[in-house]
Amino acid sequence: MPAAQSTSFSFANLLRETLSRLRETFLTPPAQTVSGPAWDDTPWQQFWGEAYGLQLKRWLLKPVFEMLEAEGKIGCLVVDVGSGAQPVTQFLPPAPARKRILVDVAADNRRFEAGQKIRLNVEKVGDLGALSFRKALVRVCRFLEVRPGTDPGAQGADMMVFADLLNYVDFRKVLRGFACYLKPEGRIIIVNLPIRGNQSLFSAEGLKDNRQLYQFLAEERFEIEQKAFPCRGRGETEESEELIVLVARKLA
Numbered sequence: 001m002p003a004a005q006s007t008s009f010s011f012a013n014l015l016r017e018t019l020s021r022l023r024e025t026f027l028t029p030p031a032q033t034v035s036g037p038a039w040d041d042t043p044w045q046q047f048w049g050e051a052y053g054l055q056l057k058r059w060l061l062k063p064v065f066e067m068l069e070a071e072g073k074i075g076c077l078v079v080d081v082g083s084g085a086q087p088v089t090q091f092l093p094p095a096p097a098r099k100r101i102l103v104d105v106a107a108d109n110r111r112f113e114a115g116q117k118i119r120l121n122v123e124k125v126g127d128l129g130a131l132s133f134r135k136a137l138v139r140v141c142r143f144l145e146v147r148p149g150t151d152p153g154a155q156g157a158d159m160m161v162f163a164d165l166l167n168y169v170d171f172r173k174v175l176r177g178f179a180c181y182l183k184p185e186g187r188i189i190i191v192n193l194p195i196r197g198n199q200s201l202f203s204a205e206g207l208k209d210n211r212q213l214y215q216f217l218a219e220e221r222f223e224i225e226q227k228a229f230p231c232r233g234r235g236e237t238e239e240s241e242e243l244i245v246l247v248a249r250k251l252a
Contacts, residue, residue, distance in 0.1 A: 054086045057163060060191060060230060060245055062091040068159075068247070069093045073187060075158020077144075079103060081178055082122055082165035088191075089161055101140060101157070109139060116143040123169050125177030156183045163191040170205035172216055179220060184252040188222070193243040209240045222248040 068074050069092075076097045080089040083102035092098065100115040107117040120136040127133050141148045146155050160178055175188070182188065194207050207213055217224060229242040236242075 054088075057088050057191065058091050061088050061161075061163070061189070064189065064226075064245060064247065065092050068187070069095075073159075074098075075183075075186065077101070077157045077159075079157045079160045079178065079181070081160055081162050081174070082169075083107070083117075088163045099144075101143070103136075111143065116140065122165070122174050122178075125174060126180060156181045157186060158183055159187045159189065161189045161191075163189075164193075164197070166190065166192045166207040166213075167194065167197050167202050168206055169203050171203075171207045171213070172205065175216065176220060179222075179250060182250050184250055186250050187225070188248050188250070190244065190246045190248070194241045196243075210242065210244050211240055213244075213246070217248050221251045223251055224248045 065074065074092065074095075076095070077099050078089055078092065079101045080087045081103050083089070083104045085106075087100075087102050089100050089102070092100075098114060101118060102115060103118045103120050103122060105119065105121045107119040109119050110117050116139065118136045118139055120132055124130045124133045138148060144155065160182055162175070166174070179188070190213070192207060192210075192213075194209055214224065224246060226245075226247040228245050229239060230245060231243045232238075
């Protein structure tokens with residue numbers, strides 16, 4: 001098996017294993033439900049609703065973080081975009097030199113141990129005409145102890161995480177805007193389930209189909225290193241509207 005195929009295979013298996021462990025830990029359906037075809041063929045139905053929250057994200061992302069850490073691919077500066085009240089980057093393996101920046105429209109701009117919260121509507125990223133973005137940029141520079149105007153490619157992030165965000169924003173604008181502050185060879189991690197969530201809040205420019213994401217990343221010179229569909233039913237090959245966990249590298 002070629003190396004690239006082997007990596008994708010092990011990555012998908014890892015995520016499927018974590019989902020299975022989540023099912024066993026948090027749900028205890030009757031025996032006939034566990035063994036029945038409905039469970040095996042449509043596993044996502046067992047997790048929709050309240051379970052689509054921090055615990056599920058933990059089971060999906062923690063093993064990915066650990067895998068990337070073991071390969072030396074996380075780096076020292078991580079940006080959690082649309083972090084919310086419970087940022088998924090809290091599941092990163094501890095590292096003495098690592099810093100986190102949490103960006104969210106409701107963030108309180110406070111510092112915390114090895115991190116900084118930044119209040120910003122993520123669709124304003126890169127908009128120098130927006131006072132909120134200029135203030136956010138100054139706060140980030142103060143936190144990193146760099147001068148405003150420093151080349152973002154030289155002082156940028158090593159990794160960025162976008163979890164359950166891209167349905168609600170202009171995903172192209174947000175990814176492109178934050179990618180300017182990602183170092184060459186830096187990585188983005190995306191967790192997203194197209195068309196699922198509070199559709200009344202969805203953006204008209206939100207992600208509707210995973211194939212849109214693939215095309216956009218290729219156009220922006222990102223290489224998809226890993227992708228998996230941990231909730232896809234047995235025997236299914238369709239990718240367009242499945243929960244995706246994706247790692248992509250910004251080409252130099």
